Amino acid sequence: MDKKNIDWSHLGFGYIKTDKRYVSNYTEGAWDEGALIEDDMITMSECACVLQYSQTIFEGLKAYTTENGKTVVFRPDLNAERLASSAKRMEMPVFPEERFIDAVEQVVRANEAYVPPYGTGATLYIRPYMFGINPVIGVKPADDFQFRVFATPVGPYFKGGAKPITIKVSDFDRAAPHGTGFIKAGLNYAMSLHAIVTAHKEGFDENMYLDAGTRTKVEETGGANFLFVTKDNKVVTPKSNSILPSITRRSLMTVAKEYLGLEVEEREVFFDEVKDFAECGLCGTAAVISPVGKIYDHGKEICFPAGMEKMGPVTQKLYDTLTGIQMGRIEDKFGWVREIK
Ligand code: PLP
Numbered sequence: 001m002d003k004k005n006i007d008w009s010h011l012g013f014g015y016i017k018t019d020k021r022y023v024s025n026y027t028e029g030a031w032d033e034g035a036l037i038e039d040d041m042i043t044m045s046e047c048a049c050v051l052q053y054s055q056t057i058f059e060g061l062k063a064y065t066t067e068n069g070k071t072v073v074f075r076p077d078l079n080a081e082r083l084a085s086s087a088k089r090m091e092m093p094v095f096p097e098e099r100f101i102d103a104v105e106q107v108v109r110a111n112e113a114y115v116p117p118y119g120t121g122a123t124l125y126i127r128p129y130m131f132g133i134n135p136v137i138g139v140k141p142a143d144d145f146q147f148r149v150f151a152t153p154v155g156p157y158f159k160g161g162a163k164p165i166t167i168k169v170s171d172f173d174r175a176a177p178h179g180t181g182f183i184k185a186g187l188n189y190a191m192s193l194h195a196i197v198t199a200h201k202e203g204f205d206e207n208m209y210l211d212a213g214t215r216t217k218v219e220e221t222g223g224a225n226f227l228f229v230t231k232d233n234k235v236v237t238p239k240s241n242s243i244l245p246s247i248t249r250r251s252l253m254t255v256a257k258e259y260l261g262l263e264v265e266e267r268e269v270f271f272d273e274v275k276d277f278a279e280c281g282l283c284g285t286a287a288v289i290s291p292v293g294k295i296y297d298h299g300k301e302i303c304f305p306a307g308m309e310k311m312g313p314v315t316q317k318l319y320d321t322l323t324g325i326q327m328g329r330i331e332d333k334f335g336w337v338r339e340i341k
């Protein structure tokens with residue numbers, strides 16, 4: 001397979017149009033058979049539910065070229081399951097999980113020339129999504145929906161790749177206690193746009209959101225969960241009903257326990273204890289594990305011991321093991337990696 005002539009090693013996290021995308025329409029209570037198409041444009045009513053009331057949900061996963069040249073995707077079954085959970089919360093029909101995996105595979109296969117070669121640091125980011133498409137003016141869910149999957153080659157989410165970033169404790173809230181923080185709905189990201197623009201203007205890479213109810217507990221960032229490492233090498237991640245159940249975080253907790261033999265804890269994490277951790281990282285499909293070097297909290301700074309040039313030692317081991325499994329360098333003990341044939 002000839003690859004596209006792209007400067008893979010210098011890709012940022014941006015959109016590049018690829019050749020084919022998958023579309024399936026839901027009308028009269030049923031999904032059609034779905035197909036790959038070339039047209040990247042979508043035509044819909046000016047009054048489409050997604051445009052008026054933001055009825056849209058999405059997923060994100062990646063395809064990789066392994067060390068021995070295979071194309072693989074990572075745990076697509078969990079993305080299928082999470083999209084179903086998002087659909088239920090948003091009064092949308094579930095796209096069958098086996099069809100979700102098939103659609104992802106079709107899109108990767110059809111855009112194989114855009115799957116970055118092994119060793120470039122780039123990956124193919126896959127974006128499944130679903131939205132309410134028919135006109136709706138009174139506030140209610142749509143009746144008709146479209147499910148789509150496109151793919152785009154990407155580099156690191158944060159400029160500088162694996163270098164530590166600086167984040168700030170946000171003055172804005174991301175998700176309400178009984179709201180939609182635990183699903184992947186576009187509205188959660190719309191909420192975060194002003195906060196991220198504000199953080200960037202002030203020179204920070206991301207926001208740390210605290211729980212909206214008490215503002216004492218760590219939740220997540222705009223696009224990733226937190227992992228902390230204690231001074232005695234325990235891996236800790238916040239537990240909350242208003243954060244997204246990150247597939248990367250769940251995988252890393254298993255890596256920590258089962259591959260690295262570390263103790264792991266999923267529990268409420270109070271902001272007051274963050275200063276006592278030895279390492280901090282952001283984890284997600286886009287972020288992989290991005291080390292946090294510094295947290296700014298209203299005039300005070302928390303600086304982690306590894307500094308601003310390199311990851312802490314446990315974060316590095318987690319990163320190496322997870323990416324090793326994804327790229328076929330380390331045994332895939334739990335069958336997480338699915339080959340696209
Ligand atoms: N939290 C938020 C708000 C996200 O948008 C993402 C990205 O998907 C994550 C966490 C990480 O989730 P995952 O590891 O499943 O990509």
Ligand code: COI
Pocket residue numbers: 059060061222223224284285286287
């Ligand atoms: C992902 O990691 O897949 C996400 O959806 C995060 C997003 C902020 C790009």
